[in-house]
Amino acid sequence: MASFPLTEPVLLILLSLAKQPRHGYSILKDIEQMSDGRVVLSTGTLYGALRRLLDENWIERLEEKNSTRGRQAYRLTSRGRKNLQFEVSRLKHLTRLATLRAVTKEV
Amino acid sequence: MLTPAVYRFLLRFYPAAYQDCFSKEMAALFQEVQIEAAKRGLAAQIRFQVRETTGLLLGALQEHLREFSMRRFAMRTEFRFPKSTAVLMTIILAGVVLAIDKGKAIQASLPAVNPNIGPIQPAQHTFLPVVALVFLFFYAAGLVGWAILFALRRSGTHRLAELASDQN
Numbered sequence: 001m002a003s004f005p006l007t008e009p010v011l012l013i014l015l016s017l018a019k020q021p022r023h024g025y026s027i028l029k030d031i032e033q034m035s036d037g038r039v040v041l042s043t044g045t046l047y048g049a050l051r052r053l054l055d056e057n058w059i060e061r062l063e064e065k066n067s068t069r070g071r072q073a074y075r076l077t078s079r080g081r082k083n084l085q086f087e088v089s090r091l092k093h094l095t096r097l098a099t100l101r102a103v104t105k106e107v
Numbered sequence: 108m109l110t111p112a113v114y115r116f117l118l119r120f121y122p123a124a125y126q127d128c129f130s131k132e133m134a135a136l137f138q139e140v141q142i143e144a145a146k147r148g149l150a151a152q153i154r155f156q157v158r159e160t161t162g163l164l165l166g167a168l169q170e171h172l173r174e175f176s177m178r179r180f181a182m183r184t185e186f187r188f189p190k191s192t193a194v195l196m197t198i199i200l201a202g203v204v205l206a207i208d209k210g211k212a213i214q215a216s217l218p219a220v221n222p223n224i225g226p227i228q229p230a231q232h233t234f235l236p237v238v239a240l241v242f243l244f245f246y247a248a249g250l251v252g253w254a255i256l257f258a259l260r261r262s263g264t265h266r267l268a269e270l271a272s273d274q275n
Contacts, residue, residue: 024136042162043136047129048169072132 006087009041010049014058014076014084021062021075024050050074058083109156111138117160120167122174193253196246203242207235 006014009031016022016030024046032040041049053059058080062073076084109117114137118130137159144155 024132025139028136028140040158042158043133043140044159044162044164044166046136047133048166051125051129051170071135
């Protein structure tokens with residue numbers, strides 16, 4: 001079950017699918033690029049997360065007539081997008097708070 | 108060494124439902140990533156091998172744990188009442204009734220041991236008829252319940268829940 005706060009791989013998968021539907025390989029590459037090579041998911045980790053997100057109806061499989069080489073594309077559902085936005089605003093708030101606290105000088 | 112063939116073999120460690128859904132995709136993706144890792148040199152290839160093996164085995168373990176917990180706590184959506192149960196219950200009831208009748212017949216046929224006591228009077232309320240009555244009541248209630256659930260199942264009502272969850 002995907003629950004808040006989201007794990008980094010799950011957040012990156014959702015961010016990867018936020019712009020456009022992608023298949024497994026494209027998600028892996030996009031995550032690697034987004035994290036500057038810091039996060040490299042294994043196929044087992046990727047599909048474990050995809051399965052949980054499918055079960056929670058955060059993403060859906062895109063019905064493709066010509067799905068070649070066993071490729072299957074995924075896209076965000078409205079529920080997934082809403083949850084992603086919620087997580088992003090939660091992180092924004094946290095970052096703002098951290099910035100404020102970090103720059104406050106001790107009196 | 109994790110080759111595509113070994114990878115496909117290791118995919119069998121996943122639960123059957125998961126395999127049906129993802130194994131083809133995972134195997135295809137593994138091949139693509141493996142080709143790319145091979146181009147990046149030996150160090151990248153070793154990292155890839157370790158990452159994929161641990162990811163695959165841990166993933167299989169997680170999926171089994173998840174399936175186990177779901178199976179343990181999930182409610183059964185369908186009603187299963189084997190027909191043999193109804194037959195067995197009828198046989199048991201018939202056996203109990205016959206045993207009571209036989210007991211009464213034996214009791215009636217026995218001569219009075221002590222003539223001073225006189226003939227044994229039939230008991231107004233005995234334990235066995237009460238048990239038989241209780242049994243009969245629950246048997247009838249069970250039959251009515253079974254008939255209702257059988258009719259519901261025939262009407263396809265249980266499929267409505269699946270339909271509703273599909274639409275969400």
